[in-house]
Amino acid sequence: MTSRTHATTARTSPEGRAVARTQTLLKGTAGAGTVRRTTLPGGLRVVTETLPSVRSVTFGIWAHVGSRDETPTLNGATHYLEHLLFKGTERRSALDISAAIDAVGGEMNAFTAKEYTCYYARVLDTDLPLAIDVVCDMLTGSLVEAEDVDAERGVILEEIAMTEDDPGDCVHDLFAHTMLGDTPLGRPVLGTVDTVNALTPERIRRFYKKHYDPTHLVVTAAGNVDHAKVVRQVRRAFEQAGALGRTDAVPVAPRSGTRAIRSTGRVDLLNRKTEQAHVVLGMPGMARTDDRRWAMGVLNTALGGGMSSRLFQEVREKRGLAYSVYSYTSGFADCGLFGVYAGCRPNQVHDVLKICRDELDQVASQGLTDDEIRRAIGQLRGSTVLGLEDTGALMHRLGKSELCWGEQMSVDEMLARIAAVTPDEVREVARDVLGARPSLSVIGALKDRQAARLDDVVA
Structure with a gap:
């Protein structure tokens, strides 16, 4: 403690x-x-x-x-x-x-x-x-x-x-x-x-x-x-080194502010000769200072954060369409991103994207089950502790916390915040984030007719 x-x-x-x-x-x-x-x-x-x-x-x-x-x-x-x-x-x-x-x-x-x-x-x-x-x-x-x-x-x-x-x-x-x-x-x-x-x-x-x-x-x-x-x-x-400067200088404050990101259903394709097509389907997420980030972390874990997650089960385990599929969040001081990544053969890219889009829509409209949320909370709590089991990870937490938040939160406090997330909070975040129109980025060797159909994914 x-x-x-x-x-x-x-x-x-x-x-x-x-x-x-x-x-x-x-x-x-x-x-x-x-x-x-x-x-x-x-x-x-x-x-x-x-x-x-x-x-x-x-x-x-x-x-x-x-x-x-x-x-x-x-x-x-x-x-x-x-x-x-x-x-x-x-x-x-x-x-x-x-x-x-x-x-x-x-x-x-x-x-x-x-x-x-x-x-x-x-x-x-x-x-x-x-x-x-x-x-x-x-x-x-x-x-x-x-x-x-x-x-x-x-x-x-x-x-x-x-x-x-x-x-x-x-x-x-x-x-x-x-x-x-x-x-x-x-x-x-x-x-x-x-x-x-x-x-x-x-x-x-x-x-x-x-x-x-x-x-x-x-x-x-x-x-x-x-x-x-x-x-x-x-x-x-x-x-x-003569590097301390003025004695009355004060540290810079953490970055702040808000920035709106609009997801307009944009599609970007880099057509390259690769064995796989690599895709990220996503939308605006949350700033790292948003109080709802704890619920967002639980949502991300349940949706695409492990082998029992919805995306892993639907895309890899049930259909064998991809080796790697996961979701992730990127939080900045004033905005954030949420994305789903998958790598698959080019001729299966539309099947993978359809499944991912369907799962996002379903979770946005119906939410996750209580069992999925409980499992995600347990997984997130465990990974938080296990990820801080060496001095390098602890040093990283100290520096990032000081620069980004201006304060230090104990592991016990982090675990308590995760445990306090309610199913209703997760479902509300799912509606707000996943309900937005997604955008799409693709790298791979897609034929013209495959490329032409990418707009349908974000429609």
């Missing part, structure tokens, strides 16, 4: 001015971790979860910047910069960065999403000071040299080509564009060949300076950590 507290301590300078504030957000008991947050001068936040029973630590730095912060000409800049921060600082070459973590058996990586970027290292608890030093050096002291920009451009273009060679991955980018159009959320995180080729070192340096200010950063660590020591080490690393 984890209890929530709001104990706060403030450290002051000799002049009496507060320079740091520490809060105990969640008090861990019975194996759950204690979560603390310290806000340093300059607006840098440090959030840790202490688990004395493990011997590893995952340390990460989250930046409040993603591909939705890019202009059309900067599309791909966030991801490009993610690569470049591994290329060297004044203190370390690219080889020095990777060799330092490899030498202690650690793992280091990064990822870019539409609303945030994360850099992290997983090491033994005794090697945490090294991980802090290396990752902080990368975030505060990257050189972004012109030669590195040119060299990494080829790597990123290969990554784009690799994604385009995987239609099961690419179709989700296509669906985002189908639903959101040529907007920051509708464009691919990686950028395009044209936008990546057009990015210059100077543009990337300006992007780096603007978005990697301490007020936009959250430092996280989960595992066998001492919060006060982590704060001291992080503060020292940022101060040595």
Whole structure:
């Protein structure tokens, strides 16, 4: 069990001015971790979860910047910069960065999403000071040299080509564009060949300076950590780099607002020579801050979240029309998407889409049974706990919660929110979400007559 507290301590300078504030957000008991947050001068936040029973630590730095912060000409800049921060600082070459973590058996990586970027290292608890030093050096002291920009451009273009060679991955980018159009959320995180080729070192340096200010950063660590020591080490690393900035700066607030998405029955087809047709049929979903997201999670689980889900049973088990079929939700700060994915032979694409559309319509009009809802709640509760059984997942929860919600929710609280979902709430969400006219994205080798019939699916 984890209890929530709001104990706060403030450290002051000799002049009496507060320079740091520490809060105990969640008090861990019975194996759950204690979560603390310290806000340093300059607006840098440090959030840790202490688990004395493990011997590893995952340390990460989250930046409040993603591909939705890019202009059309900067599309791909966030991801490009993610690569470049591994290329060297004044203190370390690219080889020095990777060799330092490899030498202690650690793992280091990064990822870019539409609303945030994360850099992290997983090491033994005794090697945490090294991980802090290396990752902080990368975030505060990257050189972004012109030669590195040119060299990494080829790597990123290969990554784009690799994604385009995987239609099961690419179709989700296509669906985002189908639903959101040529907007920051509708464009691919990686950028395009044209936008990546057009990015210059100077543009990337300006992007780096603007978005990697301490007020936009959250430092996280989960595992066998001492919060006060982590704060001291992080503060020292940022101060040595001259990166803490104004002492009166405050952290940026989580993104907010609302955005309406209209699903107009649009159909996008990329006709490619693939063995399978890859489809996503979907409609507007919910923002991640929507109070109904818990009911939406239960609905998604029952509809297409496991082997007992309706879509899996109808499409794969009963008819054998697809190997992979599932539903998913994508929640952003101001809007969301709901989609059903399936991969099947091109000559069966209309059968698969008809079944999926029929199931969506049926659940929208008649709802799920009480048994389906109870099973989905149990499945969702179990997967929530099992998904947090390593320090990497815990670090991810800390960073995303701080950036996206500005607060930390304990596992017990999450489980209680899921358990409190009622059948009526799930049915109401099903009517609201699944009752909308769907749109469709398809990648595959469809014949002209097959392509001509796609409009019937969303009619």
